[in-house]
Amino acid sequence: MRIPDEMLKKYLKFHKKIPSATGKTSIIQKYVNGLFSRSYKVTIGVDFALKLMPIDEKTNVRIQFWDIAGQERYGNMTRVFYKEAMGALLVFDVTRLNTFDAVKFWKKDIDQKVFTDKKKPIPTVLLANKIDLIEQDDENWISFREKMDNYCKEKGFIKWFETSAKEDVNLHSATKFLVKYILKNNIKPYKDEEDEQSIKLKEETEEMERNESNNNSGGCC
Template identity: 35%
Template structure:
């Protein structure tokens, strides 16, 4: 039987878009609306299956502030997949995706798989109609950059959170089965030879 596989995924995007809350929701099915800024990098792990194959997903939640970008950049090379996140109620966070993409191009491995997430979609249906980025704008961004997945998500309700990570992990697993990573990329990690990192993450950002 094929040994377990470890996928490393990092969450990137502006501060306050909800990266920590998405991580918490995915790991524990919970939500805490208290804003707590991530300092540096935090991570959590989750066991999933694709087909009957055991997969361990290690998710790194990175700080979005400019003064922590040097720390975030040091993790790009180790990532098999990236979740690029913005807030659908904050057009600036969407516009700044271009800057994050430049960092990914400069520091991540060639051909790294990227999933796009428009978070805080629960707020877009509020009485004040505070949505600033449409679904179509996000979808066009996905097509323009050939992202492997795109979902509008809500850490509060759980909308599309599992679907986001499952779709990205399926893409990673297919790559692992067929051709592995690009020639310049670190191989996927076999759990039979990899230490099991302790679970650690902050509760929660916006």
């Protein structure tokens, strides 16, 4: 089900100052380090972050975040960045229409370039970020929220969350939901035959180099 543009334009304020910044870097920094800043620079290429998440009393999961640039001009790089990912958080800014329009582009990009070991799209959660800037009793926002479940089902998202990096809203809930989904469904990264052949060739080459080094290390007669 498509959300009508005229409805979106009523409550999504379209700004052109920072065309791709949705707050994903702020989300990661707040979740990982407990820090929030309004002065993060636009991500160039990709950044990394690590977080240890307790799932229960016996289980801890180490999460590696890849903070990928949201500009479409980086789309030709994403196949490398997505490699062996087991889940994704896709972020849009609820105050800017162009970032919601970009959701379709990035979801398609993810679905076409990264898969689970069962050759299915990796689970993706949609984050409607900066809800601290939205009046929760606004009728247009309420109408939008009511349609989001169907939108996510149609586009293949496993769930969506309203989030705020500034107010620390649903950052832990969204991430934990995705991680638990991955664990529950035993999702593993896809490795194609080419990857396996490359690994095998690398191992064989290293073995040959070790053998050659051993043969050349004999004493002189």
